[in-house]
Amino acid sequence: MPQGKDAKTILVVDDEPQVLAAMEDLLEDDFRVLLQTSPKAALKLLEHESDLSAIISDQRMPGLSGHEFLGIASRLSDAPRILFTGYSDLDAVVAAVNKGQIFGYITKPWDPKELRRVVNKAVAYCQLHRALLEEQRLLHHLMDSVPDSIFFKDRSHRFQRVNRAAARDLGLESPVACLGKRVGDFLDPALAETIEAQERMVLQTGRPVVDLVGRLGDRWVSATVAPVVDEKGQGTGLVGIARDVTDRLRLEERIARLTRAQAVLSGINGLIVRVHDQHQLFADACRIATGQGQFHQAWIGLVEEGRVVPVAADGVSLAALSPMPVDSAPGRAEHPLDTIVASALRDQVPVAAVECVEGMTTLVLPLVMDRTAVGIMALSAMETDRFDAQEVALLREMAGNISFALDHLHKALRLDYLALYDGLTGLANRSLFADRLAQHVARAQAKRRLMALILVDVERFRSINDSLGLDIGDEVLREVARRLSAAAPLTDTLGRVGADCFGMLVPEVKGAGDVAHLVRERILPCFDTLIQAGGEQLRLSARVGAALFPDDAEDGESLFAHAEIALKKAKDTRERLLFYATGMNKRLAQALRRETQLRTALENGQYVLHYQPKIDLRDGRVTGLEALIRWNEPGCGIVGPAEFIPLVEELGLIHDMGDWVMSQAVTDFQCWRAQGLKPPRIAVNVSALQLARDDFVDGMRGRLDRDEAARACLDLEITESVLMRDIQACIPKIAALREMGVQVYIDDFGTGYSSLAYIARLPLTALKIDRAFVSSIDASSEDTTIVSTIIQLAHSLGLKVVAEGVETADQAKLLRLLRCDEMQGYLISRPVPAVEIEAMLAAPKLI
Incomplete structure (x- = not known):
């Protein structure tokens, strides 16, 4: 055995x-x-x-x-x-x-x-x-010893064998519990269908699917599924292995994040080297963060007056970002971002938090200059577990580099600023002022216009420095600069051109009178009130020198030199203002005298009214009068309105003059009535300044309510150009005047390019055709057509037509044929004093 x-x-x-x-x-x-x-x-x-x-x-x-x-x-x-x-x-x-x-x-x-x-x-x-x-x-x-999930399935997707890891991933204690069942018995139906769809493709094609990554609960799994074939090559089922790659993916993602953060750091370092503009630096930094860093959005905000104001962004529009307070406390913030922004600025360390919107995580990095937080850079990602310590360290280094670049740009800008601007007053220094002067001279020369250079010297300034000290002297100069800046016609026309001397450019003037008016009304008043400096109250005065281009010089350098000569003369002669041209100073003195006289002309009774009649073209009767003001200038006689009305408006006297004209017209109307005459209504011209006043309509209403004669006689004439300056504002005013019974005429019609749509909306009485068309109506077919068109237009709108400047019988005859309603002009009468108009009023007709 x-x-x-x-x-x-x-x-x-x-x-x-x-x-x-x-x-x-x-x-x-x-x-x-x-x-x-x-x-x-x-x-x-x-x-x-x-x-x-x-x-x-x-x-x-x-x-x-x-x-x-x-x-x-x-x-x-x-x-x-x-x-x-x-x-x-x-x-x-x-x-x-x-x-x-x-x-x-x-x-x-x-x-x-x-x-x-x-x-x-x-x-x-x-x-x-x-x-x-x-x-x-x-x-x-061996299968149970492998940490990866291993499974075998038949063609019906039923499990034939699984190891313990696979059972565990399916939430089961024993592999036996899986046998004969499908993945849908354990997982979400949608996920199960996705898995079996991939398996069907493997069975159909006979080709395996390798490293198919998907989410299983809170874990990520990489699966490889291959067909099982018999000896005849027929598919009998599936074999698969799935590995938990959550840690691997997290590591890969972390490496990718760090790589992107390093790319952002590198990109911004390169940006700092080549960009020398703050706005471009911020905008490009945000683009690099969303591009190379793949952040969902990035934006930069600067601290301004207690708020962080967004100034650059990418991935989100600036309009969608609101300023946020720098001191927002937890629990009181309107938005979670407010709290982390305030914390980042306060502690000067990066702060990250998950926002409520879409689970986005935002990291706020402070931008620090000279140990002061001057702004923040915010980076947002859609992941809720973003920003580990290493990534934050790299991004913090990036923010530090941006802060360094910002500090460098500020210092460079300061150097550039001091090269062109006065560090004490902030005004252009002599170098920049000379450059601006040359530019303005070139433009004035190209446009053939007059411009002026004014130099203002602060008197006895050296004694302030010597007696009260440089600090008070600096305060005085800053205050003088502030006052002159408010007086300057444009913000870039003022400069500090000497220790106690300021220059001012006036790009366009009509003549020396404009310059004198500017000096008298705007510049010299800067020194009328006391200046508070260092507890001291100081009263200053100034001398002014001026030169005109091209009258006094051919270029900017010569103009400056001549203005300096004029200033020196003013200081030597104790004059407040002197021009470089001697004759200009004489004309200026004359202009000043005329201005003084105009200021007292009204109270001295120097204004008079002349009247020009309007007649009906059909029967020659007088239908109206136009009141025209004249000035009886002492020593010169009667002066027409074109010579003094602009200066009256400039002096702000036009409103008082307009009131006088209306009152005098009513007085003359009542005198004619007292003589038994039947005077027609009187049209008074209204200037742009009068019509622009908010209380103009109320003033007219009050006058008409107080004086029945005024209601019976006063009409208004408004030039078309005045009307078109602000037609929307004029429409309700004219409507209100018409409701009071006042007839309103458009004067000089045809010269103001008015819109027919607006004319139709205006409740007017009549159009007055400008004399420029009437004067050549009998010689120019084009003007005849224009006049005919205006008459037809007016009649279609229910308006009367008055022709101005009629001087010949042929013009009158042609206007009558064109069905013009009324006319006025030298053919009938020149403007005459009130006593001379009486005979015309007594006559049954004038032609």
């Missing part, structure tokens, strides 16, 4: 000893043979002798039949089971073999060769089966 660990053991059970002996003789050369005459004894043996290679049992035995015994033995040993049987039991035995309950059978009497063949086959099967079981056990052990 073979011995040793490799010996194969066979158990033979039969109730006939002679059969056992025969079996032993036949098999003992090749196997270790155990013999038992009782099934019960054999079962007891199996309890401690289970490592058998085969079990042979007789079918017919007392107590237990052979197949009953083998059925119990199968639970105690995996050895193949062979049954001895006679022919009478053969059908039952064959059925048991087919059902897998026994390995095989041997009929009695047996053939020794057949017996040995069956036994050897059973032993070989046992050996192979156990090897397969060991391989299977080893495979299962």
Whole structure:
């Protein structure tokens, strides 16, 4: 009988000893043979002798039949089971073999060769089966030892085998719970459908899917799925392996973030080298942050008057960003971002927080100059777990570099500023002022216009420095600069051109009178009030020198030199203002005298009214009068309005003069009535300044309510050019006047480019055709057409037409043929004093 660990053991059970002996003789050369005459004894043996290679049992035995015994033995040993049987039991035995309950059978009497063949086959099967079981056990052990999920599925996507890691990922404790089920039994239906769609593609194409990354709960998984094919190449199922790559992806993302942060840092460092403009620096920095850094949005804000004001942005419009307070406290902030901005500015360290909107995380980096937070840079990402310590360190370095660049730009700007501006007053220094002077001279020359240069010297300024100190002297200069800046016609026309001397450019003037008026009304009053400086109250005075281009010089340099000469003369002669040209000073003195006289002309009764009649073109009757003011200038006689009205308006006397004209016209009207005459209504001209006053309409209403004669006689004439300056404001005023019964005429019609749409909306009485068209109506077909068109237009709008400047009978005849309603002009009468108009009023008709 073979011995040793490799010996194969066979158990033979039969109730006939002679059969056992025969079996032993036949098999003992090749196997270790155990013999038992009782099934019960054999079962007891199996309890401690289970490592058998085969079990042979007789079918017919007392107590237990052979197949009953083998059925119990199968639970105690995996050895193949062979049954001895006679022919009478053969059908039952064959059925048991087919059902897998026994390995095989041997009929009695047996053939020794057949017996040995069956036994050897059973032993070989046992050996192979156990090897397969060991391989299977080893495979299962290996699968369960792998930390990755491994699974096998059939073509219906049902699990055939999974390891413990796969079961755990599906939320199960045992792999057995997965068998026969689909992934949809454990996961969200939408996710399950996505997984099985990929598996169907693998089955259809026969090609594996490699490294398919997807989310599984709060983890990320990389799966590789391949088809399982049989020996014919037909797909029978799927095999897959899935690995948790959450940590790997997080690491990759972190590396990518740091790489992007480094790219932002590098990009902005390059930007700092080549960009020398603050706005471009900020705008490009934001673009680099959203581009190379892949931030959702980036913006920069600067601290201005207690607020952080956004000045540059990318990924979000500046209009969507609101200024935020620099001292917002937690709990009182209107927006979560307000709190972290205030914290970043206060502590001067980066602060990150998750915003309520769309789960966006924003990192706020302070921009610090000279240990003071001057602004912030905000970077926003859509991840809620963004910005680890290393990334923040890189971005903080980036913010530090931006702060350095900002400081450098500010210092460079300060140097540039001091090269062109006076550091004390902020005005242009002599160099910049000279450059601006040259530019203004060039423009004046190109446009053929007159311009002026004014130099203002602060008197006795050196004594202030010597007696009160430089600090007070500096305060005085700053205050003088502030006052002169308010008086300057334009913000860039003033400069400090000497220690105590200021220059002022006047880009366009009509003559020396404009300059004198500016000096008298705007510049010299700057020195009328006391200046407070260092607790002292100082009264200053100034001398002024002026020169005109091109009258006094051909270029800016010469103009400046001549203005300096004029200033020196003014200081030497103690004059408040002197021009470079001597004759100009004489004309200026005359202009000043005229201005003084005009200021007192009204109270001295020097104004008079002349009247020019308007007549009906059909019957020659007088239908109206136009009141025209004249000035009886002392020593000169009667002066026409063109020579003094502009100066009256400039002096602000036009309103008082207008009131006088209306009052005098009413007085003359009442005198004519007292003489038994029937005077027509009197038209008074209204200037642009009068009409622009908010109380003009109320003033007219009050006059008409107080004086019935005024209501009976006063009409108004407004030139078309005045009307078109602000037609929208004029429409309600004219409507109000018409409601009072005042007739309103548009004077000089045809010269102001008025819109027909607006004319139609105005409640006018009549249009007065400008004399420029009437004077050539009998010589120019073009003017005739214009006049005819105006008449037809006016009549279609229900307006009368008055022709001005009619001087010949032919003009009157043609106007009558064109159906013009009224006319006035030298053909009838020049403007004459009130006493001379009486005869015309008494006549039944004038032509």
